[in-house]
Amino acid sequence: MSFESNIREELAKILGKEWVKDDSVTLYTYRCDGLTLYTAPPMGVVFPGAVQELVSVVKLLHKHKISFIARGAGTGLSGGAVPQDESVIIEMARFKEVHEVDWINRTITVDPGVINLRITEDVQSQGYHYAPDPSSQKACTIGGNVAENSGGPHTLKYGVTVNHVLGVEMVLPDGELIKLGGKHLGMPGPDLLGLMIGSEGTFGIITKIICRLTPNPEKAVTMLGIYKSVHDACESVSSIIRHGIIPAAMEMLDKIVISAVEKALKPGFPLDAEAVLIVELDGLADGLDAEAEIVEKLLKESGATTVNRARDEVERDKIWRARKEAFGAIGQISPSYYVQDGVIPRSKLPEVLNEISAIGKKHGLTVANVFHAGDGNLHPLILYDYENPEEVEKSHKIGEEILSSCIRHGGTLSGEHGIGIEKAEWMKDLYPGNSLDNMQNVRTFFNPENLLNPGKLFPQPGRCAESKSGTPPRNATVLDKSKMVASKSGIAV
Ligand SMILES: Cc1cc2nc3c(=O)[nH]c(=O)nc-3n(C[C@H](O)[C@H](O)[C@H](O)COP(=O)(O)OP(=O)(O)OC[C@H]3O[C@@H](n4cnc5c(N)ncnc54)[C@H](O)[C@@H]3O)c2cc1C
Numbered sequence: 001m002s003f004e005s006n007i008r009e010e011l012a013k014i015l016g017k018e019w020v021k022d023d024s025v026t027l028y029t030y031r032c033d034g035l036t037l038y039t040a041p042p043m044g045v046v047f048p049g050a051v052q053e054l055v056s057v058v059k060l061l062h063k064h065k066i067s068f069i070a071r072g073a074g075t076g077l078s079g080g081a082v083p084q085d086e087s088v089i090i091e092m093a094r095f096k097e098v099h100e101v102d103w104i105n106r107t108i109t110v111d112p113g114v115i116n117l118r119i120t121e122d123v124q125s126q127g128y129h130y131a132p133d134p135s136s137q138k139a140c141t142i143g144g145n146v147a148e149n150s151g152g153p154h155t156l157k158y159g160v161t162v163n164h165v166l167g168v169e170m171v172l173p174d175g176e177l178i179k180l181g182g183k184h185l186g187m188p189g190p191d192l193l194g195l196m197i198g199s200e201g202t203f204g205i206i207t208k209i210i211c212r213l214t215p216n217p218e219k220a221v222t223m224l225g226i227y228k229s230v231h232d233a234c235e236s237v238s239s240i241i242r243h244g245i246i247p248a249a250m251e252m253l254d255k256i257v258i259s260a261v262e263k264a265l266k267p268g269f270p271l272d273a274e275a276v277l278i279v280e281l282d283g284l285a286d287g288l289d290a291e292a293e294i295v296e297k298l299l300k301e302s303g304a305t306t307v308n309r310a311r312d313e314v315e316r317d318k319i320w321r322a323r324k325e326a327f328g329a330i331g332q333i334s335p336s337y338y339v340q341d342g343v344i345p346r347s348k349l350p351e352v353l354n355e356i357s358a359i360g361k362k363h364g365l366t367v368a369n370v371f372h373a374g375d376g377n378l379h380p381l382i383l384y385d386y387e388n389p390e391e392v393e394k395s396h397k398i399g400e401e402i403l404s405s406c407i408r409h410g411g412t413l414s415g416e417h418g419i420g421i422e423k424a425e426w427m428k429d430l431y432p433g434n435s436l437d438n439m440q441n442v443r444t445f446f447n448p449e450n451l452l453n454p455g456k457l458f459p460q461p462g463r464c465a466e467s468k469s470g471t472p473p474r475n476a477t478v479l480d481k482s483k484m485v486a487s488k489s490g491i492a493v
Helices: 005-015 024-029 051-063 116-126 142-148 192-196 230-242 255-264 288-301 313-324 326-332 346-363 389-408 424-430 435-446
Strands: 044-046 068-071 088-091 098-102 107-110 165-171 177-181 205-212 219-227 249-254 275-283 304-309 336-339 367-371 380-384
Touching: 005 044, 005 051, 024 044, 051 068, 051 088, 051 165, 051 205, 098 116, 107 116, 116 142, 142 205, 165 192, 177 192, 219 230, 219 288, 219 313, 230 249, 230 275, 230 288, 230 304, 230 346, 249 255, 249 313, 255 275, 255 326, 255 367, 275 288, 275 313, 288 304, 313 326, 326 336, 326 367, 326 380, 336 389, 346 367, 346 389, 380 389, 389 424
Parallel strands: 044 088, 068 088
Antiparallel strands: 098 107, 107 205, 165 177, 165 205, 219 275, 219 304, 249 275, 249 367, 336 380, 367 380
């Protein structure tokens, strides 16, 4: 597929020829995001560089009833940026300006293509940072974060994107430019801004974002608990929370992930451990060491054989680099991985992790675990070979069984990676009765013709995907996954 010549000409008139692409290399490059199990080529890719250009492009595509989709850095892990119905991809990479830092109101106003980490880099010399810190923060954009309501290791204490975005400007699917929120707290009436954040690019294309800045903590203490069993590490998580302590972060890596990060990054994690638990406390310097001693005691009581404390920033950075680059490190031990993202009540961690391991064994594939333990947000990494169709099929199966297990244990479908294409069919299992219809009605209000990012988040209006529990859905037309093929996992942030 490529642009019809009249569409290409009209787009080129708005953007200039060099910013309208439909050559085979471009179509191949944009066929998937970080979830490489799903691929489909776009009709073409356009690269607007200003809001008015974007508005004109959207109006043009809307007039011709051509579907379109915004794309940030393409690090999404649920197929959110994978084109459906041969959509046009609107690449937001040229929107990368930091417009204003307002120290009095503690806000920063940025373009959607600004990389998450850049915000913190811009303000840290003044003692501030942007709190949501996805492990992909060196690559992902703030526009993608808003669309996915992204989290990260430190969101246990500080909250996710919705807690740190005060306002947005966005283009609706018919080209209307609107503003929601501002530099102030709250707005009367229904919370449209809250509704927008996490709508996975199906309500509008974000063109500006006002983010809240957070003062850096006076001090942080980072500890590494070492365990002979995953079960004990899970017990430590419960024990700390039960004690009334909310660490800034609590992240777990199992034996397989430890071996991968040791090969790639050599953080000094013991290779004979079954699990390590990173616990970070932060806040005022006064009293923090005393709290760290309580945590150390709790970790040991619940089974940690050793608890190491980072002695300086170098040691702390080593630990965090190993955690944040753990997905990429998996390349050392497997040609590909499929990362799942389920949430369960923290109390169910030992049970569900046992089940996940059994599911992997049953299908003959290894499942590694690195996750936000404090939030009960699991990231099982299913290791497979993308050149082996049987393993590709098995990895889908394992992913589905893991999700079923999360739902069965009172959990949900996604903690932070979103629903995208991957889990749209599962929404019927999660939301009974007319709840799903009501949510879809809200989407239809913003996106009545379903031209913006079709096939994501919900089954499309009049095109409901099949329920995973087997109940035939109304007006069912299942997404055509046969057109999608697995490809090499290429993301290593
Ligand atoms: C190694 C790795 C680690 C990760 N760790 C985390 C983590 O710790 N926490 C976490 O939450 N996620 C994590 N992710 C997932 C991913 O990085 C996030 O979902 C991120 O927010 C996606 O941003 P992006 O710019 O890459 O968006 P894309 O992948 O390009 O797009 C994602 C969705 O956002 C929409 N979108 C993008 N830009 C806009 C815009 N301007 N307006 C409207 N919609 C838009 C797209 O249409 C799509 O639906 C990780 C991914 C990887 C590969």
